[in-house]
Amino acid sequence: MSSVDLAPEHHGIRDTELDEISLHRRLAETWRTRPGLIGFLSSVDHKVIAKRYLITAFVFLCLAGLAAVVMRIQLSGPERGLIGPDLYNQIFTMHGATMMFLFAVPMVQAVGLYLVPLMVGTRNIAFPRLAAFSYWIYLSGGLFLWVSFALNTGPDVGWFAYVPLSGPEFSPGKRADTWAQMITYTEVSSLAVAVATIVTVFKQRAPGMSLDRIPLFVWAMLVTSFVVIFAMPAVMIASTFLILDRLVGTHIFNPAEGGDALLFQHLFWFFGHPEVYIIFLPATGMVSAIIPTFARRPVFGYLALVLSLIAVGILSFGLWVHHMFATGLPKLGASFFTASSMLIAIPNGIQIFCWLGTLWEGGRPRLNTPLLFVFGFFFTFVAGGLTGVMLASVPLDLQVHDTYFVVAHFHYVLIGGSVFPLLGATYYWFPKLTGRMMSERLGRWHFWLALIGFNAAFFPMHIVGLWGMPRRVYTYPVELGWGGINLFISAGAVVFFLSFVLFVINLVWSATKGDVAGENPWDAGTLEWATSSPPPSYNFARIPVVTHQEPLWAEREVLPVAGGLRVDAREVLISTIAEAKPDIREKSARPSIWPLFAALTVGATFLYSIFTPWAVVWGALPITISLVGWFWPKGAPEDEE
């Protein structure tokens, strides 16, 4: 048999054969998410999945934020009795674990999941069923953690769950298992999105979007996805080893039987440090998208910015030991990690200078809320970066290790470096998601309240840290004299919290009553603004052809497009990696309920496995059935060519 004996190629109905109205009608029919509950659960539209991710991650942000407020009330004065040490341990663990695993990473990946296909000019993410699966697994992991907490089985060993504290000897019961298995859920979901993102960027870019025309946000998501692929397996290995030690009696972390407790720290931080950049790099991509739009010029130093992103991604794997300076490592090794920790400041600095250059060269920038948050990011992140350079020095690190100085540092880096850009990005892309503008007036109030509240809450932590206040204490005696400053910190935290209340009001009000946005309200240059707001299920009626880094600025009157795709089957354009030359008319998967079933069977196996290792055996058959159901062709036109 040869290729001529294969099923005949279906000519199908092509977009070139239809007028505008029929084209949109046909595409809408082919690409829609079906109505009803089954349709809802079967959706594989990247925008639908991303919105679910965004909303879910925001709910987890609120929960973790409330946990922080409770801690701040407890610490607002010496020897307060609102919560005891046991609950406090659970709450700070829930706060950290939720912020890192259920809010920050899923949130930035979700922004990518929504925007990357639009920005590269394609109709859906690569492997859309995998993306759907990833959401259900993520949701299961989040529910698992918080339901466990409600049942008094929330982890209480800190977000990094060091052994021997989290090991079988010092943490009987199921709390540490909850931490370990929550890791498995969230990392599986994150890895799945990373693979889908990489393939989308490599193979689904619009014709003409060569490597030097890829939007910087897309570059940032690409580099981030690579960091995810090489970092997340480390924490899965660490948490799996931990579960094995706890559940079946292995001795991997048990020094009495030839294991080693520090091995856990190495494995954890080999993931944990890149994790910071997994959260931070997408935020820099958001900044690189916002600044040119408001400075009214293409970004200054495109190549330097791309190379900086890649350099940060690579260097992020060479820093992990600086979290372990207090463990008594050999001095030479510590010096190496001091040097690499300082080295990473260079590409980060280059990025900051390129952004300032863009603003400087672009004339008077438009000071809308997205740009205000970018300014907030500059100020806060640079401050956090400077304390980072301080902490890279071993003698200083030893003095302030596990004090509030470190708490202040990483909140400046994470909130300044990621949450402020995320808030700016919300104001910037909200019109694309909803078709309506957010209120500028409320936005400005939000910005100033957030900036003041944040700094009031976290700046004094540097001072109280230098005074010697350790992190993770549920209270402190009155004689230490930390009461006044802690009351001030708690007041700042309440202001910061109120800024989020204002943000939620703005979101809800604007979604229904905001000004109608139109396709491109900011007059921006990238492709997500070349389609309606919100975009239709098929994103683009015809695939745009890219001629410039900012395609919509280069082609202001007429958008060049590509024609010839089928409209009666889900077809996407596959292009070559470097030059983005059109190569294949590939099919994109239809909606399916099977990814949900697969997530249910996999999730149930994870859950059961904290009780017995036999879960893996019992779970194998249902998982196999759901995966076969997922992949088996159903006779749709997408399956047969």
Add this chain to the structure above:
Amino acid sequence: MRQHTVVDLSHLATFGSGPRSPTWWGTLGFIALEGTGFALAAGAYLYLAYIAPGWPLSAPPPNHWPGTIVTILLLASVVPNHMLNGYAKKYEMLPVRIGLLVMCAFGIAPLVVRWFEFPALNIYWDTNAYGSMLWVLLGLHTTHLLTDVGDTIVLTVLMFTRHGYAGRRFGDVEDNVFYWDFVVLAWLPLYVLIYWMPRF
């Protein structure tokens, strides 16, 4: 904004194999992340061996013969695997079906021998950290082997149905070949670590 069609896509192929296909890149992505997991597990083994006063820890070295037989079987399987790849590239249905059946057999055979590998380690997972790491490394690769053999069996059944007569299914066969190479390749360093490192 008005649109002007400047590129015609209608003549493009509807499937492609190897690096032209997104599935190939997806497979590579999963190979990269699973490979990282293997490398880190192997790193943990070497770390514990490095800090230990001696290796193996209070146990005789494993009997290498079941592991060696598995290694020979896996290495031998590369030949029919690549013949299968050649047939898939040429869309030759009968040889592809036979090749897949052969590969199922080459997948099941090492799993049968693997059953005898665990007792041949001469130590249990809960004896000490050395035993734990041997079981972990062998367990990881067994899971890997099981999932890929399962995948190969499902694909074989698929190619015996009418759904097999589609270009993209032959691409799936090529990707399966690609992934099997990784299963074989990932085993070789693990084989050395499990069976030979405790001897030197």
